[in-house]
Amino acid sequence: MKKKILAALLAAAMTFAIAGCSDSNSGADTSVQDIKDKGELVVLTNAAFPPFEYMDGDQIKGVDIDIAQAIADKLGVKLTVTNMDFDPIVDYVKNGRGDLGIAGMTINDERKEAVDFSNEYITTTQYIIIPKDADETTFDPNGKVIGVQQGTTGDFVYASEEIEAKEVKRYKSAVDAVADLKAGRIECVIIDELPAKKLAEQNADAVKAYDPGYEPESYAIAMKKGSTELQTVVNEVLKEFADSGKLEESIVAHTSNAQ
Numbered sequence: 001m002k003k004k005i006l007a008a009l010l011a012a013a014m015t016f017a018i019a020g021c022s023d024s025n026s027g028a029d030t031s032v033q034d035i036k037d038k039g040e041l042v043v044l045t046n047a048a049f050p051p052f053e054y055m056d057g058d059q060i061k062g063v064d065i066d067i068a069q070a071i072a073d074k075l076g077v078k079l080t081v082t083n084m085d086f087d088p089i090v091d092y093v094k095n096g097r098g099d100l101g102i103a104g105m106t107i108n109d110e111r112k113e114a115v116d117f118s119n120e121y122i123t124t125t126q127y128i129i130i131p132k133d134a135d136e137t138t139f140d141p142n143g144k145v146i147g148v149q150q151g152t153t154g155d156f157v158y159a160s161e162e163i164e165a166k167e168v169k170r171y172k173s174a175v176d177a178v179a180d181l182k183a184g185r186i187e188c189v190i191i192d193e194l195p196a197k198k199l200a201e202q203n204a205d206a207v208k209a210y211d212p213g214y215e216p217e218s219y220a221i222a223m224k225k226g227s228t229e230l231q232t233v234v235n236e237v238l239k240e241f242a243d244s245g246k247l248e249e250s251i252v253a254h255t256s257n258a259q
């Protein structure tokens with residue numbers, strides 16, 4: 001009897017010690033087992049960001065969705081993709097309302113306080129979309145009415161690049177921002193390189209995109225803090241995706257497929 005109690009105490013102490021070493025204080029990491037148990041990987045995204053995620057009819061497609069599928073396959077579970085506003089994704093992941101946030105999400109210090117990130121899988125920068133007849137060699141966002149997608153790095157860029165906007169209008173999606181640019185309600189849109197290029201191509205009659213030379217940034221996958229095992233699996237899949245050339249293939253395919 002005594003032996004049994006001692007063993008139980010020892011086991012408890014060990015669990016405590018292991019938990020103490022990890023970043024999380026909520027006990028041992030069960031991130032992978034939890035997903036396997038429920039048989040489903042829940043990925044949160046905002047499907048208004050081609051080629052990374054976009055709607056194709058009623059289906060969500062994109063580079064991030066291909067990566068999500070590869071992670072689900074590796075875990076041997078079904079993939080469920082939830083389309084939502086971009087801004088609250090980090091909070092949802094933090095609170096366990098989804099397993100992964102895969103949304104062309106840039107790593108930054110503020111987000112790193114709330115969630116853990118995988119390794120980086122894309123390096124990019126912010127572009128500016130302007131009316132077709134404007135001159136990108138002299139265009140200056142200072143003093144302009146700027147459109148951004150709420151809660152994205154495009155929304156923070158004028159602070160880090162010290163832009164004094166006349167006004168910043170925040171939209172739920174870059175698609176809506178570009179529609180307002182076309183209608184003359186704003187003067188430019190600041191958004192990530194590939195979505196900017198795609199949106200400019202889709203609206204080539206009225207707008208164009210250019211690189212103003214802002215700081216580079218990197219995309220990574222967000223997960224709940226302390227999900228070390230899940231992080232390992234995600235990093236493995238990202239590495240396989242990049243090494244096999246699938247990442248490049250997926251970017252090319254979705255860039256031409258997104259309408």
Ligand code: ARG
Pocket residue numbers: 045046047048049053086103104105106107149151152153154192
């Ligand atoms: N890279 C930017 C950020 O992290 C924009 C991401 C927007 N993603 C999307 N799926 N709408 O803030």
